[in-house]
Amino acid sequence: MSEFDEALALRDGEFPGSYAVDISEGWTIGGGINGGLLLAVMAKALSQAVGASGHSAPLALSAYYLTPTRPGPAMVETDIAREGGTTSIGSAALVQYDEVGRREERIRVTGSFTDHDKLPHEATSRLSPPNLPPLEDCVGHEMAPDAMPNAPLLERTDVRFDPESVGWAMGKPSGRGLIQAYLRLADGHEPDPFVLLFACDALPPVSFDMGLPGWAPTIEFTVHVVARPAPGWLRVKHYSEHTAAGHFVEDCEVWDSTDTLVAQSRQLARLPRTP
């Protein structure tokens, strides 16, 4: 079983629609667990909850992050609004219990699920795949060990950055607010719609390239998965066009090896505190 599938492995919880999961330390960076990975866990639970409909893949998901998730046991509590029809829709809460048994809600998600094989495959776009240099000219995180210290998350992914978008790792952010890279899972697990949820949040925050180091907590994160990805490397582009009110918007496009836009996301995040 791939590491990604292990991270999404669920057991039936105590009541119908609830699922127990072990949140692994393997997807942490900077002291926190990757938000896209947690979204994928919750999407997996929702997908199982609507299983009878055949709508097994996420189409659109919106997540609001409440409190930091800790490694260890967690429950995903689902509440399905509609099962069947064109899409199935439901909500989920990721919860953990503290040492005295108090319930703490970590993330709240609503989403729409579908069967991508039943949807038309045509696509039209003004958008183009990220203009990345050839793979062999891109650089991994080991090129800047101080900026990207070994963290478990980095061992789970194989990311090759466009050299022009990692100046920040050498103390020279480009100021463009653009980070783009090839991405695949380190153990070779091919991309699927759940991997795309993770891919939309798998790169460093684009605020780094805006000259703003430090933690940029996500307020809200919405992903649209518009196609099932082909096998092979993904290309991920994170960019930001706007900051306001102490927040920034991080847009993401994920393209597969056939030059198909497979997922788009947008998150509203808090700007890092200026030291």
Added chain:
Amino acid sequence: MSEFDEALALRDGEFPGSYAVDISEGWTIGGGINGGLLLAVMAKALSQAVGASGHSAPLALSAYYLTPTRPGPAMVETDIAREGGTTSIGSAALVQYDEVGRREERIRVTGSFTDHDKLPHEATSRLSPPNLPPLEDCVGHEMAPDAMPNAPLLERTDVRFDPESVGWAMGKPSGRGLIQAYLRLADGHEPDPFVLLFACDALPPVSFDMGLPGWAPTIEFTVHVVARPAPGWLRVKHYSEHTAAGHFVEDCEVWDSTDTLVAQSRQLARLPRTP
């Protein structure tokens, strides 16, 4: 009281966190009630539910549309996850009861609320206000009565379209997937953060300008309100850059009279059925 405030008027419901509202026919078009207006109603309820926190204005909201809302009585049932801190976060369901008392959920929303006055006012952007002609050179809906038949919604708003983005109303869609206009409420009510939620969904669907007439149902709609709008005309730009899997993405920017980007939204909608 303005028509908009009347539409958002709430009474306490039967249990804590529930609010009764009368859904007016005044905001209908094409047989349906404007989704942005319904989002504003739900945001108002959430804002009241977290009232003690001072977080009275929406910051980010994500809505999933389940079944069509009908004019008449409805309830907004709120479930607050966190009140206080930097932002307050909660969910809401808009529900109606059919003639035999069955509960039907119309829309499910999660959102984050704030006090915009407590947030920094600085903004940086690569985005620019829509390049609209002067107001007097823009055109109202009466210029194409067949394409935009009198509908109650059109009486509630004063919209002046860029003539280049309403070719579709004369049978000549530009194919660019862009509709932009000046917008204000017809009764003069100045914009506020709740009006912005409506403004992001107040123009005709951008699919019209893609040569695709017909109803384009919204699957998911996320709005970020990043600043309190100044009084005066809003400028709204709807555009689409991508279609796939039988869906299209409609992006929206709302700018106020001081050239400030006050709200951004993105919706995933189903492409109209080809006749």
